[in-house]
Amino acid sequence: MPNTEYIITLCDGPSCIHKGSRTVKDALEEAIAKHNMQDKVKIHLSGCLGMCSKGPIVIVNPGYTIYGSVTEADAAEIIEQHLINGKYVTRLVVDEDHLYNRFFRIFGDNDFFGKQMRITLRNCGIIDPENIDDYLSLRGYEALAKVLTELTPKDVIDEVKTSGLRGRGGGGFPTGVKWDFTANAPGDERYVICNADEGDPGAFMDRSAIEGDPHTILEGMAIAGYAIGSTKGIVYIRAEYPLAIKRLEKAIEDASKNNLLGDNILGSEFSFDIEIRLGAGAFVCGEETALIHSIEGSRGMPRPRPPYPSVKGLFGKPTLINNVETWANIPVIILDGGKWFSSIGTETSKGTKVFAVAGMVKNTGLVEVPMGTTLRNIVYDIGGGIEGGGKFKAIQTGGPSGGCLPEEYLDTKVDYESLAAVGSIMGSGGMIVIDEHSCMVDVAKFFLEFTQDESCGKCTPCREGTKRMLEILTRITQGKGKPGDIEKLERLGTMAQRSSLCGLGQSAPNPVLSTIKNFRQEYEDHIFNKKCVAGVCGALLTYTIIEKCVGCGACKRVCPTNAISGTRKQLHTIDQDACIKCGQCYDTCKFEAITKA
Amino acid sequence: MLTPLEIIKKKRAEAVSRIISKGYLSTKRVYVGMATCEIAAGSKEVMDVFTEAVSKGLTDVYLSQKGCAGRCNLEPTVEVVEEGKIPVKYGKVNKERALEIVDRHLKNGQVIKEWLI
Ligand SMILES: Cc1cc2nc3c(=O)[nH]c(=O)nc-3n(C[C@H](O)[C@H](O)[C@H](O)COP(=O)(O)O)c2cc1C
Ligand code: SF4
Numbered sequence: 001m002p003n004t005e006y007i008i009t010l011c012d013g014p015s016c017i018h019k020g021s022r023t024v025k026d027a028l029e030e031a032i033a034k035h036n037m038q039d040k041v042k043i044h045l046s047g048c049l050g051m052c053s054k055g056p057i058v059i060v061n062p063g064y065t066i067y068g069s070v071t072e073a074d075a076a077e078i079i080e081q082h083l084i085n086g087k088y089v090t091r092l093v094v095d096e097d098h099l100y101n102r103f104f105r106i107f108g109d110n111d112f113f114g115k116q117m118r119i120t121l122r123n124c125g126i127i128d129p130e131n132i133d134d135y136l137s138l139r140g141y142e143a144l145a146k147v148l149t150e151l152t153p154k155d156v157i158d159e160v161k162t163s164g165l166r167g168r169g170g171g172g173f174p175t176g177v178k179w180d181f182t183a184n185a186p187g188d189e190r191y192v193i194c195n196a197d198e199g200d201p202g203a204f205m206d207r208s209a210i211e212g213d214p215h216t217i218l219e220g221m222a223i224a225g226y227a228i229g230s231t232k233g234i235v236y237i238r239a240e241y242p243l244a245i246k247r248l249e250k251a252i253e254d255a256s257k258n259n260l261l262g263d264n265i266l267g268s269e270f271s272f273d274i275e276i277r278l279g280a281g282a283f284v285c286g287e288e289t290a291l292i293h294s295i296e297g298s299r300g301m302p303r304p305r306p307p308y309p310s311v312k313g314l315f316g317k318p319t320l321i322n323n324v325e326t327w328a329n330i331p332v333i334i335l336d337g338g339k340w341f342s343s344i345g346t347e348t349s350k351g352t353k354v355f356a357v358a359g360m361v362k363n364t365g366l367v368e369v370p371m372g373t374t375l376r377n378i379v380y381d382i383g384g385g386i387e388g389g390g391k392f393k394a395i396q397t398g399g400p401s402g403g404c405l406p407e408e409y410l411d412t413k414v415d416y417e418s419l420a421a422v423g424s425i426m427g428s429g430g431m432i433v434i435d436e437h438s439c440m441v442d443v444a445k446f447f448l449e450f451t452q453d454e455s456c457g458k459c460t461p462c463r464e465g466t467k468r469m470l471e472i473l474t475r476i477t478q479g480k481g482k483p484g485d486i487e488k489l490e491r492l493g494t495m496a497q498r499s500s501l502c503g504l505g506q507s508a509p510n511p512v513l514s515t516i517k518n519f520r521q522e523y524e525d526h527i528f529n530k531k532c533v534a535g536v537c538g539a540l541l542t543y544t545i546i547e548k549c550v551g552c553g554a555c556k557r558v559c560p561t562n563a564i565s566g567t568r569k570q571l572h573t574i575d576q577d578a579c580i581k582c583g584q585c586y587d588t589c590k591f592e593a594i595t596k597a
Numbered sequence: 598m599l600t601p602l603e604i605i606k607k608k609r610a611e612a613v614s615r616i617i618s619k620g621y622l623s624t625k626r627v628y629v630g631m632a633t634c635e636i637a638a639g640s641k642e643v644m645d646v647f648t649e650a651v652s653k654g655l656t657d658v659y660l661s662q663k664g665c666a667g668r669c670n671l672e673p674t675v676e677v678v679e680e681g682k683i684p685v686k687y688g689k690v691n692k693e694r695a696l697e698i699v700d701r702h703l704k705n706g707q708v709i710k711e712w713l714i
Contacts, residue, residue: 004683005683006683007683061683062680062681062682062683062684063681103666105684106628106676106678106684106686107666107684107686109683110686110714112668112714113666113667113668121667123664124664124665124666124667125628125630125663125664125665125666125667126628126663126666127663127664128661128662128663129662129663129664130662131616131661132612133612133613133615133616134612134616134661136605136608136609136612136613137609137612137613137616139609140609141605141608142602142605142606142609144601144605145600145601145602145604145605146601146602148600148601148602149600149601149602150602204633204634207632207633208632208634208664208665208667211632211633211664211665212632212663212664212665212666213664241633243632243633243636244633258608265601266601266604266605267598267599267600267601267604268601358669363668363670364669364670365667365668365669365670366665366666366667366669367667368667
């Protein structure tokens with residue numbers, strides 16, 4: 001950003017492109033060149049800005065002036081009027097105050113942020129989460145006030161149905177339908193629960209959402225309370241999130257003081273309280289029926305459904321459980337409308353999804369994009385490509401129980417159905433980029449170790465099946481794999497998928513089955529050729545000293561089994577029988593004279 | 598009697614004026630990332646530098662904490678927002694960088710380009 005004075009954000013989403021945004025871009029560039037302003041103006045192409053009906057959209061910063069329906073001819077006028085004469089092109093200004101994409105005012109000119117679309121995390125990173133005034137100033141609690149003033153409970157449920165919102169906790173169940181079921185289930189008392197258990201290792205979007213904007217969750221829950229006729233909300237959050245808990249507590253206290261929670265909210269007939277329950281952090285306690293058991297004070301184990309919690313939940317009463325991210329969408333759906341919300345995303349998956357992008361990618365972090373964005377967009381356009389210049393090998397989506405997809409699936413769109421179709425899942429939104437230096441058998445083993453350990457032990461296929469699978473994987477990585485092991489893994493995996501009670505057992509085999517499907521050769525190499533091409537599985541490696549050796553003796557000194565011999569300044573050798581493959585010599589050698597293969 | 602919508606609009610107006618009375622309209626607004634991830638990366642120390650600068654007489658600055666914007670490997674992040682200018686975003690801010698941001702940027706209006714995100 002040398003001497004940039006203006007940043008022009010041009011929507012490069014599919015709808016705007018269709019309406020001619022690319023020719024607008026050319027025209028803008030031409031006008032900028034004509035006035036010799038190339039050094040002062042930077043054009044930034046963004047992802048969908050959510051204003052498709054007004055496209056092509058051009059935003060001029062500083063000032064955050066939004067221009068809509070911009071044509072090629074308008075482009076020159078914007079440059080001349082706005083940038084040179086300092087006057088708005090009033091006829092084109094879009095004067096709308098949306099909740100989404102507010103963070104664009106600060107972050108919009110950056111590739112990592114500017115290609116995202118933020119609905120759930122709209123306030124994260126731009127407001128002080130501990131100050132209710134910040135939230136109120138950005139139309140906070142207006143959605144709640146609106147439903148209390150203008151909408152019947154049924155209207156609210158219909159709006160959520162119209163939005164097409166589906167649960168972000170992994171299952172993807174239509175949220176409006178769930179609200180409807182709970183509202184209509186017989187019972188005198190009902191509960192609203194926010195699932196903030198977030199048990200996936202590596203996932204932290206729920207924590208970030210709560211820490212960055214806790215009131216949004218409370219507002220969403222209160223709206224649901226009104227819609228389904230409940231007066232009691234509970235946030236179930238893991239005790240390992242102390243800061244999130246502290247901010248939630250403060251938010252609840254401030255909201256109560258402002259009559260936004262408690263009795264007769266904003267002078268209406270509606271009363272709603274929210275309390276916090278801490279979970280001890282077992283993965284399975286994120287499963288809704290286990291979560292309910294845990295709140296009731298019994299052991300966190302799933303039970304068969306039906307009956308679903310919407311009919312028979314906490315203390316046997318109808319209970320509405322939604323994920324943190326699901327809740328954060330609700331105020332936007334109420335204020336910007338279910339219809340608008342449903343214009344974002346794909347046919348079956350609406351809105352945006354937050355992903356925690358990690359692994360071998362340059363820009364790691366939280367990425368919120370419209371459903372239907374491709375994996376390639378996320379890894380390369382937003383993630384900045386592979387860290388360290390290595391080669392892309394696979395992307396694991398959906399947390400520890402998701403599948404690993406190779407390069408040919410990079411153009412897969414992220415939505416519930418597309419990911420399922422290629423053998424992975426949306427899950428809660430974990431995304432781990434794996435490069436050529438990882439061994440896929442080892443990766444599968446890593447994830448299975450987690451799920452195996454977290455199995456609650458109730459059903460045999462999950463408890464025993466994952467244990468046996470882990471044994472087989474361990475043996476393969478140790479070079480002791482046998483013919484038939486792959487088939488055995490497939491059989492056990494399919495059985496656990498089909499006959500486990502809850503989602504944990506049903507999805508735990510995914511990493512194994514998907515790596516077998518997509519990287520079978522690597523399994524065969526381990527079993528039949530005793531080779532690990534990625535050079536990860538220690539037991540399958542041979543360390544050899546090559547010509548480059550100068551005979552310094554450094555390796556000889558570190559070898560714990562004295563397997564290396566040689567005279568000073570002469571080529572050394574490794575006794576393969578004595579070598580325990582610890583790799584210390586390899587790490588020590590300064591002359592790259594030791595190879596592992 | 599006021600409707601909930603009317604009440605919330607009043608509350609919003611009050612909230613805005615409270616924010617303004619805390620100095621929101623200062624020339625520069627400084628936001629320091631203070632979520633678990635940012636704090637783990639050292640943002641508390643950074644916040645201390647700015648708080649101290651303000652208590653020692655740095656004026657015309659509105660200092661606020663904020664949640665995580667999601668840019669993990671560049672944390673802690675600090676934004677300096679000035680009306681009419683493109684918001685400045687600094688990454689990997691530590692105590693030393695914070696001190697320089699105070700001296701060079703906040704006091705002398707000089708953007709430190711090397712640390713921009
Ligand atoms: C093993 C397991 C762990 C789960 N963990 C979580 C979790 O951490 N957070 C969550 O919201 N949902 C989790 N779920 C999904 C919940 O059972 C439930 O479907 C979800 O909370 C419903 O909310 P939604 O409709 O908004 O997604 C988990 C499911 C299973 C099977
Ligand atoms: S599938 Fe696994 S985690 Fe789920 S109930 Fe059965 S044993 Fe427990």
